[in-house]
Amino acid sequence: MTPEHFNAIYRAELGSITRFIARRVPDTEVEDLAGDLFEVAWQKRDSIPEGFEIPWLYKSARYLISNSRRKSVNRKRIFDSLRPPTSAPSAESIALADMELGASWGKLKPQEQEIIALWAFEGLSNKEISIVIETSENAAAIRLTRAKASLKNFLDLENQSELRTSN
């Protein structure tokens, strides 16, 4: 693959990747991580499946974000670093626009936040999600359904709680 060919393919994905990273890290780190990501993509260009560049980029971005968080933003728990990489947007960033949703989002497991983000924000199909989180398509679909149900359940509880408060 020539640099020109690489540019032609990956330049088209820059907007999606920018938003993917921006949802997950402070603004000051977005360009840095994006630069790292495309460097990796260039080095691995021959092994990236044609037509699946976007899920491949998301998958690799998760690891870069996870590594970055592990080293520089370790405030949650070291224990989190033992789990597979999770890089979902924080509940607080979502709450900036929707407090109720942010509160429910915060109750989800990191893996649930991750898969819902891939579905809702990135708009990925089950197949694409399965590549990003490295599991089978069926397992990805099941996890997504379960995560959506959990979020919906938490939102319903939030609604009920608000109703009780207002009464």
Next chain:
Amino acid sequence: MNDKFEELRIRIQAADPAQNTSELNQTVVAKAPLTQKAKRLWGFKTTRLGLGGASAVAVTALALTISATLGAQPLIQMAVGGPESLSSSDSKMMAGSDEKIGIWPGYWVQNEYSPSVDLSTEQGSGNVYQLVMVGNPSQRLQQIANIFGIEGSIKEDEWSSKEYPSYSIGTPNRQVSLSWNGTGSWYFSNWAESELRSETREDASEMVEVDFKPTPELLPSEGEVIAKALEIFNETGLPIAESEIRTYRDDWGTGAFASFKVAGQDTAIEWSIGYDSTGELTYASGHSVAAIERGDFKTISAFDSVERIADGRWWGNPANSVWEQYSSDASMLKADSQIQVDPEMSISPEGEEQFVPEIQKLVIERSTATMLMIYDKRGSAWLVPGYLLHNDKGWFDAVISLEEGVIELYKPEEISPENLRIEEEPAQG
């Protein structure tokens, strides 16, 4: 397909924190083929501000060598960004991993800490340990794979890099992976078989709604979980007694944890196993480290350490058992804070809204000496003496107690936006 979650998706999209993000300059892509590999030291661009990558490595190594004999150089050069523990500062706690939350209207609280007169003013000393990875990655990964009965060849992961080597063996749904940096953490995952068991799908390309129900009756007993944990932990290098294993259980799963002990103390390094609702062992994790004692160093008093809370560079990570002890109190504190906070808002001369944080005063009532985990700029993990400083709001902070000079903190200006911009200048040639 009628998706009952479509409304949910629309709502989530409306709350997208990146919806107003500007697209990066396209040179980010164009530069990739022109970039030399491994220009960065441990992924922290700021380490290159004063030193080239190779020079920084050399200086770090030199510091480690000299400190053993002269004691005049810092033992540890802290990673930029530093280890940050969950702080009693509510704004940080609710911020999760996103520093942008500092401007979240209604949730910006600035804490002011003061020590109680009951806090000890006595100085002391404590041992420092460096955590070094044991063995080599291929042998370690093969050893773990054998334990879980996973066959295949070892492959370097696509996201593996010189700074963060990562390897795995097995299939995507059942594999062991190893990250060969820091503490050499490994992770066994076994998702597919268990998760598919209760599935009633109709079409692989289109997921049907499945009503998942937990099956707690399939979970192994606590005794069985502990026995399995003991077996796996011991085989993977964590010699531990049954009484030191902690368990959790709900309808959706069960599991066990145990802490890597150093000098008889729990540390932030943990081994774990977990079962899903079908009773299948779905994950296990651990590390590949040994603790090397690097000497006894003087520590400041608990009273004096209070002022370090406000400087995140002094934060460290305590053992997980500490977090668990405080977890319920934490949620209460969050709830209280959400009600109490009432920031003022003003208009700057430029017409921009500015939020004035609410000041919350906290008194540190007591302290507990402990061991904290931190990372240095080379990616190595360390265990250093520290204090848990318990405040009158029912939460705590964990700060390093080593006296000045043992650790070289990163400079605050290293992460300033001005310096970051310097890094973004295009490379010559």
